[in-house]
Amino acid sequence: MEVTFFHSGAREFGPPAAIDPDREPHRFERGEHAWTVQTCVRLARAGLPVSLADRAPSHGIVVFHAKERRELLRSLPARADVLLVGIRADNGECRAADAEVVQNGRFADGRRRVFIPFWPQPGLVPRDPGRGATIRRAAFKGFTRNLASELRSPAWSGFLDSLGIDWVLDGMDFHDHLNGRDGLRWADYRDIDLVVAVRETDLRLHTEKPAAKLYNAWAAGVPAVLGCEHAYRELRHSELDYLEVADLAGAQAAVARLLGDPALYRRMVEHGRRRAGEFAPERILERWRTLLFSELPAFAATPRGRLLRRLPVRVKAVARAVTRRLAVRPRR
Numbered sequence: 001m002e003v004t005f006f007h008s009g010a011r012e013f014g015p016p017a018a019i020d021p022d023r024e025p026h027r028f029e030r031g032e033h034a035w036t037v038q039t040c041v042r043l044a045r046a047g048l049p050v051s052l053a054d055r056a057p058s059h060g061i062v063v064f065h066a067k068e069r070r071e072l073l074r075s076l077p078a079r080a081d082v083l084l085v086g087i088r089a090d091n092g093e094c095r096a097a098d099a100e101v102v103q104n105g106r107f108a109d110g111r112r113r114v115f116i117p118f119w120p121q122p123g124l125v126p127r128d129p130g131r132g133a134t135i136r137r138a139a140f141k142g143f144t145r146n147l148a149s150e151l152r153s154p155a156w157s158g159f160l161d162s163l164g165i166d167w168v169l170d171g172m173d174f175h176d177h178l179n180g181r182d183g184l185r186w187a188d189y190r191d192i193d194l195v196v197a198v199r200e201t202d203l204r205l206h207t208e209k210p211a212a213k214l215y216n217a218w219a220a221g222v223p224a225v226l227g228c229e230h231a232y233r234e235l236r237h238s239e240l241d242y243l244e245v246a247d248l249a250g251a252q253a254a255v256a257r258l259l260g261d262p263a264l265y266r267r268m269v270e271h272g273r274r275r276a277g278e279f280a281p282e283r284i285l286e287r288w289r290t291l292l293f294s295e296l297p298a299f300a301a302t303p304r305g306r307l308l309r310r311l312p313v314r315v316k317a318v319a320r321a322v323t324r325r326l327a328v329r330p331r332r
Contacts, residue, residue: 001083001297002060003050005040008071010054013037016044025123025187032065035087038119039063042285048293056080061296063101066091083300085292088113090208099296103210104231114295116287118210120219120279123187127221131193133262133269135255138194139168141186142213147171148200148227150248159252163259168192189220194258198227198251205230214242215279218272223265225254240271 005016013019013027019041021028028034036052040063043050056062056076063085064072073096076082086097088107094100100113108115138160140147147169150156157167170185195217199206211231217224224242226232232242243254258265277283 001300002057003043003048003292004057004060004062005036005050005052006054006056006062006064006068006072006075007032007036007052008054008068010037010052013041013052016041016050016052020045021119021122023123025121026184028119028122029184029186031089032067034119035089036063036065036068038122039288042119042281043288043292046285046289048289050292057082061085061292061300063087063292064097065089066094066097069094069096072096083296085296088208099299101291104207105234106207106230114291116291117215117279117284118212119281119284120212120276121187121216122281124216124219125188125190126219127189127192129221131191133265135163135165135193135259135265137166137168137192138196138255139170139192140196141170141184141216142197144169144171144173146197146199148198148247151196151198151251153248156248156251160255163255165194165255189222192220192222194255195220195222195224195226196251196255197224198245198247199229201228201246205233207231211235215276217242218276219279221269221273223258223268223272225251235275240268241275242268 007013016037019027019037021038021041028038040050040052054075056072058077058079059081061083062072065087066089069086072084083099084097085099085101086094087101088094089103093107098112100107101116102108102113103115103118105115107113140151144152152169160167172184195213197213199209206227206229209229209231211229211234214224214226214232214235225245226242228244228246232244235241236244243257245251245254
């Protein structure tokens with residue numbers, strides 16, 4: 001089956017096989033670019049038959065980001081015979097999809113919902129090992145809305161300053177990013193000694209989020225202090241994976257502990273390097289290859305699979321009918 005990755009801004013990127021995410025990491029900072037375009041690019045560069053388009057084809061497998069489900073359905077040909085694969089990312093269930101890719105194991109069922117990890121940071125430059133076990137710079141890398149307000153306050157930056165540690169807020173407001181105000185250095189960990197990423201408290205443990213900040217820290221050779229999240233806990237074997245904290249006081253205690261125990265710092269770095277291989281791009285690419293070129297074609301050949309392939313067309317037909325009825329409804 002042909003595999004098409006749908007993205008409304010596909011023409012901005014050009015031929016997928018000509019793009020190198022590790023040389024142009026800034027092009028993949030937005031979730032929909034990192035998920036759909038980067039996946040297409042990495043598969044194409046591996047020689048697999050995939051394409052990137054801003055219109056849905058009439059047949060085959062179509063992969064799309066949940067944020068773009070409306071744009072996809074609007075472009076879907078009326079008699080399309082397609083199997084739609086929605087990438088849920090941080091969004092709710094993508095009901096228009098026949099199958100979903102989810103970014104942690106919480107919602108995976110091994111059938112319709114498949115867990116594939118979010119790609120690690122493209123072009124990642126690891127920490128300079130010559131910095132030893134000292135902590136002179138701690139950083140958050142991400143959109144600032146994903147950092148707890150306590151850690152954006154003078155109480156946190158002042159605490160670090162009192163210990164001789166610079167606080168690097170390598171982030172910005174998401175809307176500023178959309179407007180082209182960038183300057184982010186998400187791929188550069190050369191002078192970063194500690195990653196800190198703690199969101200506001202959520203009793204559901206942020207089940208919609210991926211664990212990318214954790215395995216990026218592993219690959220960078222940097223210990224991580226992280227919040228209470230399902231995706232992190234799912235990967236955690238011991239405290240050598242990361243130190244979990246719930247709030248400002250916990251983050252302060254974790255920093256003090258690492259400062260006072262250089263041996264723990266070194267063990268965390270070595271342990272992280274070993275675990276980083278589990279989330280190397282080639283491992284994730286193999287998961288995508290298996291899903292798109294083995295599992296889904298076999299599924300689509302079954303009676304249930306054929307039924308689901310027709311479902312999105314019916315969904316679109318119902319939507320059109322409802323729209324027409326609303327358009328002709330007399331005003332009161």
